[in-house]
Amino acid sequence: MGRTSAEAATNIQTPLLDLKAQYSSIRDEVLAAVEEVLESQRCIGGPKVAELEEQIAAASNCKFALGVSSGTDAILNCLMGLGIGPGDEVITTPFTFFATAGGIVRLGARPVFVDIDPATYNIDPAGVEEAVTGRTKAILPVHLFGQMAEMDAIMAVAERHNLAVIEDAAQAITGTYKGRKAGSIGTAGCFSFFPSKNLGCAGDGGMIVTNDERFYSRIKAMRNHGAEPKYYHKLIGGNFRLDAIQAAILLVKLPHLDGWAEARRRNAAFYDEKFKDTPVRTPVVNPDCRSVYNQYVVGVADRNGLVTHLRENGVGCEIYYPLPLHLQECFSYLDYGTGDLPACERAAGEVLAIPVYPELTEQMREYVVATILGFYA
Numbered sequence: 001m002g003r004t005s006a007e008a009a010t011n012i013q014t015p016l017l018d019l020k021a022q023y024s025s026i027r028d029e030v031l032a033a034v035e036e037v038l039e040s041q042r043c044i045g046g047p048k049v050a051e052l053e054e055q056i057a058a059a060s061n062c063k064f065a066l067g068v069s070s071g072t073d074a075i076l077n078c079l080m081g082l083g084i085g086p087g088d089e090v091i092t093t094p095f096t097f098f099a100t101a102g103g104i105v106r107l108g109a110r111p112v113f114v115d116i117d118p119a120t121y122n123i124d125p126a127g128v129e130e131a132v133t134g135r136t137k138a139i140l141p142v143h144l145f146g147q148m149a150e151m152d153a154i155m156a157v158a159e160r161h162n163l164a165v166i167e168d169a170a171q172a173i174t175g176t177y178k179g180r181k182a183g184s185i186g187t188a189g190c191f192s193f194f195p196s197k198n199l200g201c202a203g204d205g206g207m208i209v210t211n212d213e214r215f216y217s218r219i220k221a222m223r224n225h226g227a228e229p230k231y232y233h234k235l236i237g238g239n240f241r242l243d244a245i246q247a248a249i250l251l252v253k254l255p256h257l258d259g260w261a262e263a264r265r266r267n268a269a270f271y272d273e274k275f276k277d278t279p280v281r282t283p284v285v286n287p288d289c290r291s292v293y294n295q296y297v298v299g300v301a302d303r304n305g306l307v308t309h310l311r312e313n314g315v316g317c318e319i320y321y322p323l324p325l326h327l328q329e330c331f332s333y334l335d336y337g338t339g340d341l342p343a344c345e346r347a348a349g350e351v352l353a354i355p356v357y358p359e360l361t362e363q364m365r366e367y368v369v370a371t372i373l374g375f376y377a
């Protein structure tokens with residue numbers, strides 16, 4: 001359409017994420033797994049959910065895992081399991097997806113936002129210590145973009161003040177900190193199987209991992225309205241159950257997860273090298289961490305201009321996250337203002353996620369780099 005063949009050849013459509021590429025590589029197994037569940041008509045819980053729980057527990061070096069309805073419900077179920085409620089405070093990061101803080105406020109508790117480390121975008125442990133009050137019940141760190149937060153320092157604060165720690169590991173399944181798996185360090189860890197996560201299902205799903213047996217039995221009962229046994233309720237929970245079809249699909253995908261993470265790291269290393277000594281600031285990797293790169297997020301000047309340029313040239317990108325949680329309209333009652341958490345506010349103005357998904361081709365990666373560097377040339 002008016003485009004010369006030379007231009008067409010250089011324009012390589014590169015979405016931020018291409019789930020069809022992944023699906024086409026495992027299609028037959030997925031269809032067979034779904035059919036098996038449908039034939040059994042065991043659609044809630046059952047052997048697929050139990051097997052997935054066992055395998056995710058093992059992959060996370062945790063004793064227990066509990067399949068739940070989403071990452072959002074994983075967080076909510078954990079906070080309910082801790083008995084968080086009105087008058088309580090939970091310390092968390094303002095630079096995350098809404099669900100991190102959503103669970104806190106839904107229980108009537110107060111999220112206390114602490115600024116981030118500008119290098120890693122994860123919560124700053126020094127700020128966590130300063131934010132502790134007599135009402136603090138828990139710390140809710142997020143392992144953003146696939147890289148774990150500074151867990152030693154966070155756990156030290158938690159131990160000094162006798163606080164629970166719930167790891168929001170929605171973006172970091174199998175990521176490590178000093179060789180320890182995401183979700184295995186705090187009281188519990190929360191995963192999301194939203195399709196865009198490293199391990200995604202065909203809808204919504206999530207998982208909680210923990211090494212604490214008493215906590216596990218509480219959240220397990222709460223997953224199903226606190227019923228134990230059926231129709232007898234000692235606790236108030238919700239419907240936080242995971243569908244068997246989702247578990248079956250995830251069981252097909254799980255054996256590929258490490259390979260996919262490796263491919264993401266290869267793509268990240270490629271970008272790291274190509275963007276060296278350019279105006280593009282590459283992600284800072286904490287030497288204690290092995291990131292699983294749910295997102296590859298660069299820091300850039302004139303971000304709006306770059307976004308337009310990328311869209312015009314067929315390169316997918318996304319801003320995670322444009323408005324920090326402490327400045328969200330629904331949290332105006334918390335009385336935060338612009339300037340309160342400057343590192344986070346600065347990050348919100350400069351971050352941009354570019355394609356890093358495992359099936360990216362060499363040509364696509366080259367094209368992404370050339371398109372970005374072309375903008376700054």
Ligand SMILES: *Cc1c(COP(=O)(O)O)cnc(C)c1O
Nearest residue numbers: 070071072097099100170192194
């Ligand atoms: C995706 C995500 C969640 C929520 O997971 P859902 O499965 O979409 O409910 C929570 N926290 C973070 C950091 C996430 O990225």
